[in-house]
Amino acid sequence: MISRKTFLKQSVYALAGSAVVPGIADKFTDLIENPSITILYTNDTHSRIDPYPKNAREFAGLGGIAKRSSLVKKIRFEEKNVLLLDAGDVFQGTPWFDQYGGKVDFEMMSEMGYDAMAIGNHEFDLGLEGFADAAKSAEFSFLCANYSTWNTPMHPFVEHELIKEIDGYKVGIFGLGIQLEGIVDPKLHGRVHYRDPVLSAKRSVENFRNFHACDYIICLSHLGYEYDGNQIDDVSLAQEVSGIDLIIGGHTHTFLDNHVAVENPDGSETLITQMGHSGIRLGRIDLHLNKKSPRPLVTSQYYTIGGNS
Amino acid sequence: MSYRIIRVIGFCFLLTGCAYFSTTTEIEQPTSAYPEPDPQMARQLDAYRDSMNSVMGQKVATVQDTLKFGKPESSLNNIVADALRFQAASTLRQFVHVGITGEESFKLYFVPGKLTVRDVYEFMPYNNHLVVLSMSGEKLMTLIEQVADMGGAPISGVRFRIDEDGNPNSVLVNAQVLDPDETYLVATSSWAANGGDKFPALWNVSDRSDLELSIREVYINYFKNQVELTASTDGRIRR
Known part of the structure; x- marks a missing residue:
């Protein structure tokens, strides 16, 4: 199993280190003035x-x-x-969940400094009260732009969007959840309702771009990577909605060794990625920012946890 | 911020060989133990693990041999299918003819030693329940054809041979010739009956009872009754 890929930044350092020539100072300034943002992510960790x-x-x-x-x-x-970041389904899968109902997972994720996660269908496995109980242990955001949670125990914990400002660079992050019908028992999701993810995504993108001047938009999606039928998935989301730079996906437990680029209606590109399941892999995407160019240079890799790395 | 500065200074040192580096002795060392586990988190988890073990660490049975899934039959195939059939029979207090399940949902094989509740939960991570279907002999034959077509699957109460064309031959149900007009009780999981495993004959069966017994309880009870789990096959599916 491939455990690690070289990424641009390391090679820049290696290059600089081997060449003692004038002009090196410019390279430093360049690296400092054009910083990078490292996005680490998981999905469907399922209490592993x-x-x-x-x-x-x-x-x-x-x-x-x-x-x-x-x-x-x-x-x-x-x-x-x-x-x-995480794309949902932290709940269910091992005795840890049976014993602690997701509380330990959320505590450890907070400890690690997770910024946000999407709501997966298994986050309903203990009902809305059960989710709320565990969510009290979380010091990060739960993002879902297309579930209406009004007047439910889930409501205080769920936000549509989150904006992270890093050195003046604004990253907008929103979440999307999968349809509940046929997937989540109505007794468990209660009065939480599913709304059209395409519409919700367009609304979030507009909000990020027009009202918050975000430079980069990430969608944490629990829709699933790709289906045969006409059910909405990450690929069709990217085909229908312009303006999302990156979709970190989940639900289908898909191991994507490389990110996939999909063309949007306006001709721009959305990158899609997903890291299988169970925390077997930690995904990494580096955004190399450049003040001269509006779009960052993107490099991606993943680590296999517990592998011979 | 401090990381960045330190790195740049270290970098100058690398490039020029200057002694700048030695003046910044209070450099933060990497706290990471990677690829080893984070010791701080491991300690926190140990505290939780200790209290979890009072329930999850309970012994269910002793495994005597390495037990694996396999085709056309195997010791673990037979154990998981027998468990469904016998637990259904003891719950219903009625004879149950057949037990069947797919093997994809099971996540462990068994190694010699103590088998705990925790192992069973890892073995069967899903929260499905026991289902008993009442089906005609004709429908049961369709099910057996599907099993033969897969080259074998965990099944109990049935004996047959798979011929060169992948069809079942000499089919016996509880040591008797299958009667197409007879009604048979078939124990399986809600997952398989709802369309989860690859046996279409189990789907949409109208005469169905959903028992209030989780599949995990089925296995915990059955393994406890067995006390020792040993490797044995009985030639129920042959090539």
């Missing part, structure tokens, strides 16, 4: 707190939240600007 057992039929020994944490700490030491 401990690594997969040695006798697992698949993924034996992989994953583990404490290993993910030490990797995140390492990257935080190396990079100044780090965003840590």
Whole structure:
């Protein structure tokens, strides 16, 4: 399994280090004046707190939240600007969830400094009160722009959008949830209602671009990567909505080794990525900002947690 | 901010060999233990794990041999299908003819040693329940054809041979020839009955009872009754 790919930044350093020539100072200034933002992300971690057992039929020994944490700490030491995001379905999957109902997951994610996560369909598994109970332990945002949560126990915890300002560069982040009908028991989602994600996405993008002057827009999506039928997925979302720079996806447990570029109606591009499930991988996207160009240079890679890296 | 400055200074040192670096002795060292687990988080988890173990650490059975899933039959295939059939029978207090499940939902194989509640939860992470379907012999034969077509699957109460064309031959149900007009009780999981596994014959069966027994309880109860789990196959599916 590929565990790590070289990324641009490292090679820039290597290059600078080997060449003792005049003009190096310019390169430093360049790096400092044109900083980068490192986006780290997971999806569908499904309470995989401990690594997969040695006798697992698949993924034996992989994953583990404490290993993910030490990797995140390492990257935080190396990079100044780090965003840590998740695309939903933290709930359900191991005895940790049966015992603690997601509280331990949210505590550890807060410890690691997660900024936000989307609401997955499994976040309803303990009902709205159950979610609210666990969400009290979370020190990060739950984002969903297309669920109406009004007058439900979920409401105080869910926001449509979040804006992160990094060195004057504004990153708008919003969340999208999957349809509830046929996926979540009505007894569990109660009065939380699903709204059209395309409409919600357009509204968020407009809000970010026109009212907040965001430079970069990220969608945390639990819609799923791609379906055969006409159900909305990340690919069709990108085809229908312009202005989203990056979709961090989930639900379909898809391992995308490289991000996928999809053309928007206005001819621009949306990148889509997804990191399988269970915290087996930590995804990483670096935005290399350049004041001379409106769009950052993007490099992506992933780490396999617990692999021979 | 401080990281960045320190890095740049370190960088100058690399490039010029100047002694600048030595003056900044209070450099923050990386706190990360990667690829080892974060020790601080590991300690916090251990505290939770200790209290979890009072429930999850309870012994369910002893595993004597390595038990795996496999085709056309295997020891673990037979155990998971027998468990469904016998637990359904003891819940209904009635004879149940067949037990069947797909094997994709099971996430572990068994290694010799103590089997705990936690292992069973890892083995079967999903919260499905036990379902008993009443179906005609004709429909049951369709189900057996689907099993044969897959090259075998966990099934209990049925014996047959898969011929060269992938069809079931010499089919016996509870040691008797399958009767197309007879009615048979088939135990399975709600997942399989709702269209989850790859047995269409189990889908949309109108005569269906959903029992208030989770699949995990089925396995915990059955393994406890077995006390020891050993490798054994009985030739229920042959090539």
